[in-house]
Amino acid sequence: MRISDALAAQRPFFSFEFFPPKNDEAHAQLLETARTLRELRPAFVSVTYGAGGSTRSRTVEVSKQIRNDIGLNVMAHVTCVGSSRSELRSLLSDLDAAGIENVLALRGDPPRNAASFVQPPDGFAHADALVSMIKRSFDFCVGGACHPEKHMEAPDFDTDLEHLRGKVEAGAEFLITQLFFDNDKYFAFVERARAAGIGVPILPGIMPITNYEQITRFVALCGATIPPKLLVELEERKAEPKAVEDLGVAFATLQCADLLRRGAPGIHFYTLNKSPASRAIVSSLIAATAWSPSFTAIH
Numbered sequence: 001m002r003i004s005d006a007l008a009a010q011r012p013f014f015s016f017e018f019f020p021p022k023n024d025e026a027h028a029q030l031l032e033t034a035r036t037l038r039e040l041r042p043a044f045v046s047v048t049y050g051a052g053g054s055t056r057s058r059t060v061e062v063s064k065q066i067r068n069d070i071g072l073n074v075m076a077h078v079t080c081v082g083s084s085r086s087e088l089r090s091l092l093s094d095l096d097a098a099g100i101e102n103v104l105a106l107r108g109d110p111p112r113n114a115a116s117f118v119q120p121p122d123g124f125a126h127a128d129a130l131v132s133m134i135k136r137s138f139d140f141c142v143g144g145a146c147h148p149e150k151h152m153e154a155p156d157f158d159t160d161l162e163h164l165r166g167k168v169e170a171g172a173e174f175l176i177t178q179l180f181f182d183n184d185k186y187f188a189f190v191e192r193a194r195a196a197g198i199g200v201p202i203l204p205g206i207m208p209i210t211n212y213e214q215i216t217r218f219v220a221l222c223g224a225t226i227p228p229k230l231l232v233e234l235e236e237r238k239a240e241p242k243a244v245e246d247l248g249v250a251f252a253t254l255q256c257a258d259l260l261r262r263g264a265p266g267i268h269f270y271t272l273n274k275s276p277a278s279r280a281i282v283s284s285l286i287a288a289t290a291w292s293p294s295f296t297a298i299h
Contacts, residue, residue: 002141013043020058079108135171144172148189152223207270208277209248
């Protein structure tokens with residue numbers, strides 16, 4: 001199913017993000033996670049690239065396997081990093097041949113040993129150009145990324161929104177946010193986007209906190225902020241991993257309930273290839289609201 005059609009068919013809905021495994025054990029864990037979360041009938045799951053586009057082939061392999069063997073609707077990430085235009089067309093042709101209908105078009109982060117993004121030879125410098133090429137040459141439903149607290153490289157909110165509008169004008173049909181923990185920042189961002197002429201659905205991206213060191217590292221990398229009160233509570237529990245996870249799941253459950261109550265079209269969960277936290281949150285939302293997801297698996 002095309003994600004644009006899913007958004008038109010039912011709101012709210014939810015989705016899960018995975019990253020390609022690095023070894024056989026991690027591969028098995030990912031597939032088990034996908035099977036477990038399948039029971040919750042997500043609208044789609046997404047599969048990322050590794051840092052700097054390092055897992056491109058595994059992204060395609062895992063996307064195919066989740067779609068064909070587990071029966072979930074898949075969105076594959078495609079980035080500009082390290083790929084020429086011909087390589088990107090080859091990748092997209094492979095995804096198309098596998099029956100995958102959705103892609104998330106990203107500029108992508110530079111490799112960890114690089115100081116900044118470098119445009120590949122005969123490649124793209126920005127996501128809007130990638131979106132445009134995909135829409136010209138293929139029939140994918142294309143999504144894009146956005147940043148409620150501003151992309152770290154953007155000098156100001158207006159410049160960031162101008163770049164985002166370029167992606168939508170190039171053909172992006174929906175947007176997924178970077179992780180955030182303050183819902184007011186999400187809704188303020190949506191309001192600014194609408195004022196700037198960006199009318200496509202904006203899905204909030206939520207990462208349940210399950211590890212103190214991990215989440216502090218993530219927010220430093222992406223420019224997100226943790227509300228002061230939540231940060232104090234996390235710091236008080238950082239020597240107790242289970243207490244951190246319990247607090248993180250409780251906070252994310254309340255955060256998601258508030259987002260849906262205030263009109264967010266759905267929730268996109270960054271799962272880190274683990275199911276318990278996201279499964280507990282979605283189960284709580286269903287129990288509390290009588291909201292029943294209606295999507296069915298692909299056959």
